[in-house]
Amino acid sequence: MTRFTIVETRIAGVRIVERLRLADARGSFARLFCRDEFAAFGGPTVLSQINHSVTRAAGTVRGMHLQRAPWSETKLVSCLRGEIFDVAVDLRPDSPTRFQWVGVELAEDGDRSLLIPQGCAHGFQTLTDDCGLVYLHDQPHTPAAETGVNPLDPRLAIAWPRPVAALSDRDRALPFLTAP
Numbered sequence: 001m002t003r004f005t006i007v008e009t010r011i012a013g014v015r016i017v018e019r020l021r022l023a024d025a026r027g028s029f030a031r032l033f034c035r036d037e038f039a040a041f042g043g044p045t046v047l048s049q050i051n052h053s054v055t056r057a058a059g060t061v062r063g064m065h066l067q068r069a070p071w072s073e074t075k076l077v078s079c080l081r082g083e084i085f086d087v088a089v090d091l092r093p094d095s096p097t098r099f100q101w102v103g104v105e106l107a108e109d110g111d112r113s114l115l116i117p118q119g120c121a122h123g124f125q126t127l128t129d130d131c132g133l134v135y136l137h138d139q140p141h142t143p144a145a146e147t148g149v150n151p152l153d154p155r156l157a158i159a160w161p162r163p164v165a166a167l168s169d170r171d172r173a174l175p176f177l178t179a180p
């Protein structure tokens with residue numbers, strides 16, 4: 001039984017992964033990742049790290065982050081508590097959608113995750129208080145390879161749904177795009 005439906009977006013490799021929820025009188029069960037099913041659509045098949053982040057206040061923005069090569073990573077982001085607006089930005093130099101972004105709402109009572117490929121930055125805004133995210137990464141966290149772009153960059157013009165209520169000092173200091 002196929003547990004996932006893959007929805008392509010306008011950015012190649014940025015995919016919405018819709019999960020099949022198996023429900024019964026006790027509640028439900030859903031799979032977050034499956035190596036074989038993900039291999040079938042060209043998704044990541046190796047997990048390096050799994051992370052959990054908690055964000056207290058609605059309106060908070062985290063991002064836009066990615067790791068440089070050779071630690072470029074694919075991420076699968078799932079919201080298991082609360083609701084977020086999840087965003088991927090294409091920063092691949094040769095991509096026809098470079099500097100374009102895709103945003104989707106992920107929620108604990110929803111059944112979808114966002115798959116962010118190598119070369120794309122990831123960030124999100126919380127739409128409720130107390131949001132919990134689970135990230136699957138196919139590369140280890142490598143601080144020396146961490147980079148990003150400013151989530152408030154006017155050139156990206158990411159349409160955050162709410163006023164930005166909180167931003168880390170690190171994210172506030174992320175660079176703005178200058179490349180033509």
Ligand SMILES: Cc1cn([C@H]2C[C@H](O)[C@@H](COP(=O)(O)OP(=O)(O)O[C@H]3O[C@H](C)C(=O)[C@H](O)[C@H]3O)O2)c(=O)[nH]c1=O
Nearest residue numbers: 049051053062063064065066075122123124135141168
């Ligand atoms: C990303 C990461 C962080 N950390 C440590 C480093 C810091 O001591 C602490 C918080 O890190 P940071 O402020 O980078 O966390 P976020 O701002 O939530 O960044 C994450 O959220 C954005 C939206 C992402 O897409 C990335 O996965 C990730 O960069 O966790 C780890 O130990 N492992 C990790 O993989």
